[in-house]
Amino acid sequence: MKKSNISVLTGTHTLTGSQACAEGALSAGCSFLGYYPIIPSFDIVERYAERFSDCDGILIQMEDEISALAAVLGASWTGRKAMTVTTGTGFAQMAEHIGLGIMLETPCVIVDVQRDGPSEGIPCNPGAGDVMQARWGSHGDYEIIALSPNSPQDMYDLTIKAFSLSEKYRTPVVILTDTNICSKKEKIIIPDSKDIKISTRKYFKGKKDSYLPFQYDPEDLIPPMVDVSQGYRFHVTGLTHDERGYPVMNDECQELNVHRLVQKIRLFTDDIIDIEEEQTDDAELIVVSYGVTSNDALEAVKQARKEGLKAGSLRLKTVWPFPEKKITQLAKKIDNYIVPEINYGQIFLEVERCARGEATTHFLYHASKKVGTSDHILKLIKKTIK
């Protein structure tokens, strides 16, 4: 059997954001894509469909989004890096299985190509309405990692990072993107495969009889994983469980379990969180943005600086876990935050919370038709700094 190793298309290409995402997945070694077709995420699948058979991958169109994520979780336990793609309506359906993925600590990547909502909304408009859903969509207490690219190159890079984080922290990772980025066509540079750094999941190396699926290492709170068919004969359940994986439904176990699932991410935010700061050292006002809005926000800040206004930009590449410390720290120095979003205020609530009254937080509704323009952000900057 000849295995092709063209999963990494090293070189310079002109690709859309969707295609870049698919290439990022292939470069990361994703070998399972279970999906349900929905506008606007199917472009990612189309690219993957052209390439998967070269790269030893599996593609399956499931009967709905719920089963798409279930199949991805199942495939992840066979040792494959698995991914699904969807949009807001589909993501809402996947909420239960995100909870299962977190409870079973299954690495996987969910790409949410956001669109204007609620419900069916406008399928081809960019949106950012799923930010809170990514964090709180499933029931119960948990932490999740969500990344937000702002360009096709970023899509490529953050897709690889998403796989890396999901494998390292044994958690589902959400990539929050939108139709605008996914349809934009830009130059992408794909590095050599040896330059791509990706973590792999921590495997258990002890005796088969001694494997306990949720016995974690105290340093990183992450239990080593195994694949099926290796003879470990493990059992895992979505019910509250002890380290053996058996359902033990008492309060102590619940507390320990949830505490660890949450702390597993919270204690390592320094490693996970990725933000880009522009000219924040002497800024009086900072524009906090993410996703496609960050392009417009950065443009507005540059323009404001040209006009002598001391504005800075903080771009969240990692939306969740939210960079609370940074926002609180910067709030002491500055007077105002501006949060433009293509929704009615989701990350704005977090910024306001973390600013703790030290800086006034202003929300700006960056309507989807205004994506690509920065006048109204600039206008608000001028108005606020005065």
Added chain:
Amino acid sequence: MSLRYREKPFGFEKPTTPKGELVIIEDRCKGCGFCVEYCPKDVLEISDKYNSKGYHPPEAVNEDDCVYCGFCQMVCPDFAIFTIVEETQVEKERREARKKEKTKV
């Protein structure tokens, strides 16, 4: 095949009752009564004693009649009763051979 061959069962002089043991794991029993009802030789009956969970396990009252058919083992939902059958050599060979064939209803 002549009739003479068919008179004798293959490998035996005459049929014999299997030998073996009947084992009841009392603490697993939940007193459902399936084994008692479906024993073809009426070997078992529900006893009066209690197991550690408060159920009445069965007891073998006609143990000499037991032919170790294994149906109690099959029909018990709790893995609480089983038989150990001493096989003759011929039976063992036959069983191995049957296992290799595709089993059909």
Added chain:
Amino acid sequence: MGNSKIQKQDKHPMDNLLRMDRIPHIWCPGCGIGNAVSAFADALDKLDFDLDQLCVVSGIGCTGRVAGYIKVDSFHTTHGRAIPYATGIKLGNPKMKVVVISGDGDLVSIGGNHFVHAARRNIDLTVICVNNFIYAMTGGQVAPTTPIPAYTTTSPFGNFETPSNVPQIAEASGAVYVARWTALHMRRLTYAITDALQRPGFSVVEVISPCAMYYSRINRLGDGLDMMKFYYDNSVIKHGEPTDNLEIDYQKEIIVGKFVDRERPTFSESLQKWLKGQGRVHSESKS
């Protein structure tokens, strides 16, 4: 001559397949799920299965707890989604044998969509559907398989909805092997499960099981043993019977047997054939 030994602890022949630290299991006295597990264990023993290559996936419900008692790689997933989860495992590692053991509500109600599509695609899964005509774990609510006019907690005046006919749904969706037996027909059930395990493709074995705590108690049908006696008196073996005759009427004849046994290319076979036609060959496993 025989002698019986009554012992506090001894090794049942199936103990190597069970998680002994969790036995005795949680199912009620007179429940037939234990029989389904026993038949499954027996079938694995007869086939001399490599248990490392077996995976059991179950959903939520009384039957959903089966995964927790069988000592193989097992998953207790969400309600109704055992089949897509199993699909992911099977496609991710085609060498494994993946068995879905779940209840009627889990497979045919919330999981109905997945049941139909997995059968349509002919994913190589073996599905053991334990049908007790009720949602037992949640307290006895009406199920899609509850016959007319049985009482349940949510049909206090008798169920009026036409019950699902599991073998018919399986056949219409494209399953390659469909059989139905009761918890009493242990030998035949074991043979059916061995058949289903060996058949490549989507095989369904429905096990009619008593529910002593809810279905038979609410309907004044006695306990588990009384239901077994009912199966003894009223089940009729009709192999090859057309599946549209297999609906279960309340306390009437239950037709059991093997109804569908055919061959169709499985999803993996079709995929491999397509890949070969494209000049590419797929690897079997990542691990």
